Amino acid sequence: MALTAWVGIALAALPPSAAPRLRPRPPVVVVDAGHGWSSLHRSYTGAYNRWADVHEDPLALDIARRLAGALSARGVEVHLTREGDQEPPDYNGDGEQTNRDRSYFALNLRRLRPQASQPGADLYVSIHLNASPDPSDRGTTVVYSEVGPAAEHVEESRRLAEAVYGQLTRVLPESAPPFAVNGLYMDRLALPHAVVEVVFLSNWADLQWILKAENRQTAAELVAEGIVEWWGSFPNPGAPPRPEGVPEAPRR
Numbered sequence: 211m212a213l214t215a216w217v218g219i220a221l222a223a224l225p226p227s228a229a230p231r232l233r234p235r236p237p238v239v240v241v242d243a244g245h246g247w248s249s250l251h252r253s254y255t256g257a258y259n260r261w262a263d264v265h266e267d268p269l270a271l272d273i274a275r276r277l278a279g280a281l282s283a284r285g286v287e288v289h290l291t292r293e294g295d296q297e298p299p300d301y302n303g304d305g306e307q308t309n310r311d312r313s314y315f316a317l318n319l320r321r322l323r324p325q326a327s328q329p330g331a332d333l334y335v336s337i338h339l340n341a342s343p344d345p346s347d348r349g350t351t352v353v354y355s356e357v358g359p360a361a362e363h364v365e366e367s368r369r370l371a372e373a374v375y376g377q378l379t380r381v382l383p384e385s386a387p388p389f390a391v392n393g394l395y396m397d398r399l400a401l402p403h404a405v406v407e408v409v410f411l412s413n414w415a416d417l418q419w420i421l422k423a424e425n426r427q428t429a430a431e432l433v434a435e436g437i438v439e440w441w442g443s444f445p446n447p448g449a450p451p452r453p454e455g456v457p458e459a460p461r462r
Contacts, residue, residue: 236441237287237332237437237441238287238289238319238328238330239281239288239332239333239334239437240315240319240334241278241291242290242292242298242334242337243271243291243336243337244256244336244337244338244405245266245267245270245297246267246271246295246296255297256338256339257338257341257412258341258411259411262417264411264421266338266339268295269411269420269421269426270337270339271292271295272423272426273337273408273429273430274290274337276426277335277433278290279430280434281434284434286437289315289323289331291311291312291315298311308395309395310395313334313395313398316403317330317398317399317400318330319331332401332402332441333370333440333441334402335374335403335404335433338405338407338408339407339408339410339411340409340410340411341410341411341412342410345412345413347385347413348409348413348416349384349385349409349410349416350375350378350379350383350385350407351375351386351388351406351407352371352388352406352407353389353390353396353404353405354396354403354405355390355392355394355396355399357393357397358397359397360398360403363402363403364390366402367402368390369443370404370440371388372387373436373437374404374432376436377432377435378406378408378433378436380432381432382408382409382419382429406433
């Protein structure tokens with residue numbers, strides 16, 4: 211799609227008063243479908259509603275695929291960490307299939323996908339479904355990391371999480387505003403990122419909502435809108451505003 215067409219689509223997704231200046235190229239996005247079937251454990255690794263016999267993993271994959279389609283329709287370059295039922299492959303070559311492979315994929319994108327237009331992704335979004343011991347907990351949650359390599363992009367990640375959360379809560383109940391969750395694989399994500407817990411599988415109303423294909427499509431479209439909104443919020447291509455007190459690099 212031509213750049214001018216992408217800009218037009220992105221602007222059309224926002225109210226006229228909120229339309230920002232857009233970067234001169236579409237983003238390169240890694241979309242992660244959380245969890246997946248583990249050959250080692252011979253089971254899914256995500257949340258499970260045993261009363262309804264519903265696993266998180268296939269639903270996360272379905273939403274991730276729909277999100278990839280929604281972003282592609284907006285001219286965005288998208289790469290999925292997994293496209294089948296299995297957990298992501300051993301991308302980093304350490305002999306194991308772990309969440310480290312997800313962050314490695316995003317940070318070394320062109321090494322694994324030679325057709326990628328950038329060496330690494332501009333941002334990473336992971337799709338999940340939540341669960342809680344309290345069945346009354348419901349709604350959407352978006353989290354990010356603020357420690358380790360991820361700390362360098364914490365402000366961008368927070369704004370990305372807020373943009374996605376703001377879109378999803380147009381149709382879903384609010385669970386909690388975006389917040390940092392540290393100590394997980396996300397700490398390795400040295401790029402803007404957000405982990406989206408779309409709804410709670412443990413809540414009956416949320417479960418009934420997400421089991422409808424049209425609602426999963428709605429969730430995917432709204433996450434895509436949040437990504438486009440966030441990407442268009444920076445005036446300079448490929449770089450967020452500098453923190454206060456950080457001088458501009460000298461021009462050569």
